[in-house]
Amino acid sequence: MRLSALLLTPAFLAAPLPAQEAAASAAPSIAFDKAHHDFGKIGPERKVTHKFKVTNTGKATLNITNLNASCGCTSTVVGKWSLAPGEASEVEATFDPKGQRGVVRKSVTVTSNDPKNPMFTLTFEADVVQDVMPKPAGLFFPEVPRATPRKSTLRLESGNGQPVKVTEVAAPGAPYLSWTQRQEGNDAVLDVTLDGKKVPDGQLRGADWLTIRTASAQVPVLSISVQWELKPVIATSPERVAWVESAGKEQSAQLRLRHTEGKSFRITGANPSSPLLKVAGLTAASALEHAVTVTFAATAKPGTYNENVVFTTDDPDMPKIAVRVAAVLR
Secondary structure, three states, X not given: OHHHXXXXXXXXXXXXXXXXXXXXXXXXXXXXXXXXXXXXXXXXXXXXXXXXXXXXXOOOOEEEEEEEEOOOOEEEEEOOOEEOOOOEEEEEEEEOOOOOOEXXXXXXEEEEOOOOOOEEEEEEEEEEOOOEEEEOOEEEEEEXXXXXXXXXXXXXXXXXXXXXOEEEEEOOOXXXXXXXXXXXOOEEEEEEEEOHHHOOOOOOEEEEEEEEEEOOOOOOEXXXXXXXXXXXXXXXXXXXXXXXXXXXXXXXXXXXXXXXXXXXXXXXXEEEOOOOEEEEOOOOOOEOEEEXXXXXXXXXXXXXXXXXXXXXXXXXXXXXXXXXXXXXXX
């Protein structure tokens, strides 16, 4: 008898007590009419609101203790924090699309005393459409040959069904950028061109802003980033010449200029920015690579020098090459 009692004890303990079963069946249960809402297309100035219906389908009082929105652009309100069994209310979510663009997805987490779903997530989405939508958002001109202009297209899409009217386009400080305008349906299209020949000597990359003014009251001004880089068909090794030495003696360094595409070219001249700089070893011959010597005069006084040598070539893609020359003389 004792052995039988011991064998039955684990099974007896594992079985749920009637009181535990009753407590579990009497728990609250949170339910929503739907967990996701799509607002569709909206303007950035239009706040939108949706009310999610919440019902307590359990047999005990449901207590909603917290509403947590995924961002500050969403505000929430609950009709009742406590719901009796079978009672319904609403969780209201208001979305402010200001500063948003395109398809936006957000969420609201509802915390309650439902033991099975203590944190229930509601989600919503909206396609925030502006009157004027630039595509792409910025322009990039990679590896542009200096001798061959490169074109890129910027489309100003209409988001309100009305034609986009461009009243002015400007690129301050960027004379190498030009554009032409055309209309395609309700969209305005700008064909932007980068002319490498107009880029200052020695400058191989940069970033500018294209300022576009429109007739739209909602989007009167657009600032489009324009990033670009020229293709360095002639590379220098080293990229710059530098010395940290004592004053009173001549400094010299060898500089190599090599065509990266394996083409022969001639160096037609070298123009130092200071009479203290000299360039030796120039020849009139055409070659894939040229080696020259840059010297800094022994008469230079102690101090810090930031100079350059501008080489001219017969290569149309890189007619000028500016090489920085720095010296710190003690």
